Amino acid sequence: MRLPVAACLLLFAATAHAQGSDDTQPPSFDRPGIGFSTDTVPRGALALELGLPSLARDRDTDGVLSTQYSSDITLRMGLAERLELQAFATPWNRLQLRPRGGPTHTERGAGDAGLALKFALPTGSDRHSVALLASSTFATGDRDFSEGGTQYALGASYEYTFNDRWSGALYANAVRGAGADEFTWSPSLSVALTDTVSSYVELGFTDSDGDPSTAIAGAGVTWMLRPRVQLDASFDVGLDNASPDLQAGLGVSFYFD
Template sequence: MRQCIVLFGLSMACLSARAEPPSAPPAFDRPGLGFSTDTVGRGAVALEFGLPSYLRETDAEGVRSTTLSGDALLRTGLAPGLELQVSGTPWNRQRLRAPDGEGTRLRGAGDSSVGVKWAGPGSNDRTAWAVLATAVVARGDAAFSDGRQYALAASVEQTLTDRWSLGLFAEQQRGAGQRTTTWAPSLSLQATPTVSTYLEAGFFDVNDAPDQTLAGAGLSWQVRPGVQLDVSFDVGLDDDSPDLQMASGLSIYLD
């Protein structure tokens, strides 16, 4: 409930802000491990939903967990090149199964966070970059909360041709006694004017846990200007990484 109140209140504040003349929709932040270098114009709103996300992983004791979660991200512009982000996971469903067959089911809300994205100076049609600072503002239920977290991330995009581009996402996350460093390179292809796809890899260095490595792909379809559907997946490349992550989503831009 706390997460829903935070998201609703900030949504109403954003929608009541003074709108600027309509502009071309910016790139959405989903799918993928990173985020786009575009920012939302002042007074405009982008809503991005996971419908839903799926995670399967197995721990060292052989306990397998499968989790379904619904996430939401609201983005709105504060000034040229600067946007506010509010995100949360209002619902989660998790099933735990031990090697002996005993199972447990959990449900609840995850954390909510607030962030500010800044599209740095010097970006052009060939090279663009942005930074994103986030912090947890409402802790979810114990089973689905990572505690107080703070993160600073950067995304860089390099256009190779009119169809191919490279990306690099980097993040430093701290909180609850942990420090996680993430690196995620990607290669994207604009297959048609409305369909794009990508390949990505993710490398996660945790200070008090084994490193993790993922690789995957995704596809997005611009149903019409300002409306996008997406699907994606990542698989673990070692025993300490999640077995499988899958996601589908809907994103809408309101100017």
């Protein structure tokens, strides 16, 4: 019970801090969704993004049903104009394996952690925006929740604003290291439903060396509970047998300056 209590205390403290802030519009948060926003945190400001938690469920070809719950945390720190540093981790995971006709096996532990630099490229246009994200993930997690080695990734996100309500994005990311080479790309479409509620739909495609390609589709919603506090909910479903059956999550994000 220690983790839920600590999470509740952190949520309460952060919400109280955010409520006491002015109404300056924060940059877009990176969660939820497959990709990331093209905004960066201003110099000296912070953004804290938490998964509360996420769920992944899949049944493999042998009939084993795996259900994993994971918490994730990302801290974004503004270093300069258009440049931010990110620190991220998955400090809590719970994996349940249930074979057909067999006993259920459960594992718990921490996942890997890493650092990233995000840079927003100047475009000279209010409609177009582009950002790059270079990251390294280190094998700091427990055996069942670690990639087993350092991984390096380079991602890019492009966003186009159609009007005051609609926008589209295209995301791509390449990962290398820990015996894996992987490339993911994802188009998405977002709409502002009200001044505080937005929704999106997305597709995601991943090619991995030595593994079948996967395809998923999903949607999500965000709600600005306060000017600097965002709640989110999202899900993705697999479009083929090689893809995870279901991925879903709830989250909360805070902005401080």
